[in-house]
Amino acid sequence: MWWNHGSPHTCQLPQTTKSTKHRTYEIMKSKSYGPLPPQPCILHLTESSNNFTDQSALLAFKSKISFGPNDTVFSAGNWSTTTNFCEWFGVSCSRRRQRVTALNLSYMGIRGTVSPHIGNLSFLISLDLTNNSFYGFLPHEISHLRRLRKLQLSNNLLEGSIPPNIHNCQKLRHFSLERNKLNGTIPSSLGNMSSLEFLNLRTNSLTGPYPLAIFNSSSLMAIYISDNHFSGTLPIDLCSSCPHLQQLYVSYNEFSDHCQIKGQIPMEIGSLKNLNTLLLNGNGLTGTIPSTIGGLESLNTLLLNGNSLTGTIPSTIGGLESLQRLYLGENKIEGFIPEQLCQIKNLGELSLSNNRISGYIPDCIGNLNLLKRLNLSSNQLSSSIPSNLWSIENLLFLDLSWNSLSGPLSPNLRKIDVIEYINLSHNQITGNVPSIIGSFESLRYLDLSKNSFQGDIPQSFGQLKGLDQLDLSNNNLSGEIPKSLGAIRYLKYLNLSFNKLSGEIPSSGPFANFTAESFIGNEALCGNPIFGVPPCTSPSSHGSRVKQILLIYVVPVIASLIIFAALVTMLRRDRQCNMHIPSLPITLCEVDHRMISYQELCCGTNNFCESNLLGTGGFGFVYKGILSDGTIVVVKVLNQQLEGAFRSFDAECKVLRSIRHRNLVKVISTCSNPEFRALVLQYMSNGSLERWLYSHNYCLNLVQRVSIMMDVALALEYLHNGRSESVVHCDLKHSNILLDEDLVAHVGDFGIAKILVENDTTQTQTIGTIGYIAPEYGSEGRVSTKCDIYSYGIILLEIFTRKKPTDKNFVGELNMRQWIASLPDRMKVVDDGLLNIEDGRDVTAMKTILSSILELGLRCSEELPDERLDIKDVVTQVNKIKLAILGNRKNGV
Template identity: 45%
Template sequence: MLGLSFNKFSGSLRLPWKFSLFNLEYLYLHSNQLSGKIPNSITNASKLTILEMSKNSFSGSVPDFGNLRLLRRLIFSDNSLSGSTNSPNQELVFFSTLTNCQYLKLLDVSGNPLNGILPPSIGNITTSLEVFWAHNCNIKGIIPSGIGNWSSLRYLYLDQNQLTGFIPPTIGKLKQLQILSLYENRLQGYIPLDLCRLSNMGNLYLNDNILTGPIPECFGEVKSLRDINLGSNMLNSTIPSNFWNLGDLLFLNLSSNSLSGQLSSQISSLKVINQLDLSSNQFSGNITSSIDGCQSLEFLSLSNNKFEGFIPPSLGNVRGLSTLDLSNNNLSGSIPKSLENLHLLRYFNVSYNKLEGEIPNGGPFVNITAQSFVNNSALCGVKRFQVPPCIEKNTRRSRQKNIARLMKYILPSFISVIILGTIVILLLMRRRKTKRVPTLDDDISLGISWRRASYIELLRGTNGFSETNLLGKGSFGSVFKGTLSDGLNVAVKVFNLQLERVVRSFDTECEILSSVRHRNLVQIFGCCTNLEFKALILGYMSNGSLEKWLYSENYCLDLIQRLKIAIDVALALEYLHHGHTYPVVHCDIKPSNVLLDEDMTAHLGDFGIAKLFDEGETMVQTKTLATIGYAAPEYGSEGKVSRNGDVYSYGILLLEMFTGKKPTDNMFNGEMSLKDYVHEALQENVVSEIVASNLLAREDQHFGAKEECVSSVFSLAIKCLTISPEERINIIETVAALKRIKAKIVANTARPLEDNRY
């Protein structure tokens, strides 16, 4: 055995062509800085049973390991190895050579840019294979049906590739399979019923594909299931009734589909479920009160559905809840006082419903912010929730006394006055009709929940639009901090009517902001408009813009903060592109349009040049100019606006956030762009040299995990920046990828470093 892992060995692996260590059985080279090609002479060590070369910088094509007939574990993940050909549409023939390795149990090729197609002959690899890792390899084409021959397989990871076609039914033959991970591909069609034959399957990850049709009803018979993620597909059925028979289920994610129906009372049978995400579907009806049967629940999201009725008070019995999101539904009634019992609650959101009554102020609500309650019918409570105070009602006795007095003395006279007044009004209306001339203090309320504010109120609230209240200037006007008459702090966006296209920009923002609602979009309270003045009244973001935090010396964002902000912006775009009635394309994604509230939650703003698509539209032409450096190529050359253009701009934003360099930096001339700069660093494995200052430090015990995190973000950004709009990933895939990156870095930095992957 020769173990050289976890060092800083660099350079190429130089072995004589007659390299032969006849007794060598175990060779460990992983977690170094070795580069260059893997020498073919390594295959002369014919007794090798374990060859571990992961987490280096090996490049070139994958050697023919077929001579190592005694191999049990072959691991060369997280390198820069490619297939044996330069064409991305050719078969990865090195897989076929492994058919000679009859004892192979574990094969890990993940994290290499293989850029090829799985050959049909891959099914001829030994039936002894138990673990197959091939995620994030840019593998294309279909999943060969021959994979069903691997009768001993326990773990199959083909996620984060570009696989197309259908899930082969032959996977149902893998009776020993425990984990099936195919997420973040382009798989389509129905989920095959054959998967229900996998009686040992514990984890099923099919999210972020293009799967359609129903959830197989027979899933309810696979009692071994512990973790199911079918989110971000196009599934369009109801949840099968026997789905609730999975009494040992721990995690269930069905979000971002087109599922409908009501939430069954049988959900109470999920006694040990920890996370339940049904958000962004079309579920309706009441939230069943039996949900308190899910006593182990920590995460519950039912947002962006059509649930109605009351919030069940029984939720207060689920004492372990730390996240509860019921936003963007049609819920009515009051917020149950019983929720004060949820002492572990850290995130709570009931915004954009029809709730009324007093907001609880005890227990976890001490730390809940006003953003959790925006856009409801008639909520009231303490001032920090930014809602009106609750008014105490008169006692029943005094109310009855007043009614009696009214009936005896006042009512007869009041009726007489009403009759006389009606006669007078009818006579006057017959003589002439009058039309009032608008004055400077007039305003327009564009929605029932919009705030009416006059010009005088805004003038006073901003100290006469003084420089001391100025928050910033944009292409169409200025933004001032203001305080309305009831003490509410707002941002007042005043449009410069001397500029061209300003009225159109104002109308666009009014139209879009009055119809969208999401926690990561800047909230609008109302507007004030007449012939001489136009302004929007927006939510005040106390921490200013992302641009300030990226480029001011007195501000600093760490790695996790940047990831959270990136996810917030991506969630806003996901809602605009896919969660709104008609798609909205922002057209101007950049740091100055990303605003941060008191909790450092990011909100996307400035919809002055956004486009609201009609039903069925996917692309429109425009002459409006976007910001140089952020606009997609097809925007500038052809004026084409689509959701793909926003994805491109978002990719530039990601690179800027983690490099600390603007796309218009002087170093980026005609020969080098920000995209090229990052892509070259990825190819040369020198990501740590281009990241923003203070993000990576080699003395940090978590340096490796953080470097891998940044590399993953950069790789994702490059996928957003593909020149062809049709080949870019969409924002749904982007959100899912970022959440996985964040979960991984949080997990890796929250516990001591260890190598227990296998």
């Protein structure tokens, strides 16, 4: 069948009336094709080419694809030569010529390749294969379809490049290859397609300079090229080249900002009167927001977040009367919130977070009745929160955290039925916690931590039946914990730590799942010992008072005498353990912990048997043991033959006896004399972070990795700032970060830790682990809290790249930090295992989160100490990242 391989024009002879056939014959004769066969043969050939070519192309297409077991598309003889192909499922034909004009097999679960025979459907106007699993290359034969107006191949697995001759489809209006795996550059000839109106190439791996050529098509109404790997700058003449543009999506690419003119938002942007959607977020744009932006009267979505924009918010922004979504977060914008924002009556989402905006929150924002999301977090806002903010009847999400807001919280006495998320943490808000919050029936997340709230926790909080996270920590709250909180059946996270609460901790409902960390720092609480508090006693009777005296004074004395006698007896009789027991009396480090004898340690570790050995450290051996009460512990035994071992043990005792935090390994007891020294520590069932990073049997997801680094940051914040004397760990690394059964991280091994008494630095001998040691500590022995920040930054990079700083690829002058900083596409360094776990999540959100994590790691591991972040800033940044992840998970992203 020579017409399947020759010019497609030979397949386009129309099948029609006798006069038409005769005209076709005359045309062929007049063009001197040579001797022609009798006219009846020509008529037969014409009829065959009209039908057989399309049918053959469709059958060839079918031969390259497959369906799932539940498919019904090709059942009952469909797509079979026994029926007319114009009646096949998904096929549409022209009435007069009976030629295939449309093929629509979208959302059918098809897997296979796109056959090049598709190019033989020369009358095809529309091809839609959206949401299938087509893989392989996009055949260049598609460029033969000169009548094609719609090409829709989105959400497949296509690879390779865009056919360079696609511009031959001059009638193409709708062109979409979104969410595939295409690479290479966008053909410059695409700009010559004079009919093109809709171009969607987003979420691929397209590279090269920013495709300025596509803006040459004045007919374009929508451009979607977000989530690729383009570099370069925005076109200066964007507005004049595409006067009819309605939608422009160019977010999350790799724009360079070295050119201060082209790297900015064009000043003429306001002339695009038809523009309704503008997405420039997640790029490297600099400069200010042009005042002309107020001329975009049709604009309903404006996303400029995640850039490096400076200056102030122009007052002309009030002219965007149709605007519904405004995102300016994660920039360097300063100044005040203009009251002209309140003129945008249709505004539903407003985010100005992570900027340098100061001043007050305008009262008029309470008049934006359609507002659903308001995020002003991480700015420098002061004054009080406007009371009418709570009168926005459609408000779902409110985040004002990490500002300097003060004054009492005075929401209107209005029942808000829809609000789900409130975060007012890290401010200076005073007064009582308003009981009216208990009437917010849809509330699921409430964070009022790190303020100056006082008074009782409202009983009305028990009415928040849908609440799953409540954080009231680090305030001045007093009184008892309301028993009504036990009725909140879905409460998963509760933090009431570091207040002045008293009385009994409830044990019903969700309280059965909480731990001591939820209540730490409240000295007057009592209840179940699992909460780390003493049992509650009733002072109503004299008998209770007598029991109290006996428990506090008499019993400890008697118990001490009995224990002492037992120790003396055991030291004299060496019958139950085969090891030599030191003859000197056992002395304990000056710590207030339970007493554990050498005999108990010996028996609990089966005479320190090798089968109980968990590992070896720099100065000793680590064993797993079981105490007499069944408690599983870790026994860290000093190897006294090693130089510096005693100094390490004493340093660790000195540090551990004075610190206590949920993210530090808990010391249970110590045992020490000239011949034997050991630390008895909390057992971590999930081992070290090193095991979870580099074992093929484990893999941490994004939330788990960020949560672990949040735990480590909180531990460092406590060590650096939570005491009168700062503690520098000096050996922070993956093997010293241990995980409990809930994967909560605990920092351990303080053998070379330093306590800074007066100065914030000290000089010492360098001891540590190569790859994690700060430069100034390694070369000069200078110790400061910034040494731990450096180590933290390296671990942060390591946990998300799954590469050790001592990896064999880092040789000579190249270290892990330089490797990551040198790559323009930092997503290439991210652990493949993590990306596989998170596959299916929103690519845009993932890129933003992972980029901010890697950037934070680079900032923490700067060469010069003064250029590194303070631990408070690190905690702030990691907390923002964690909240962003949880917010995305909550929204189903």
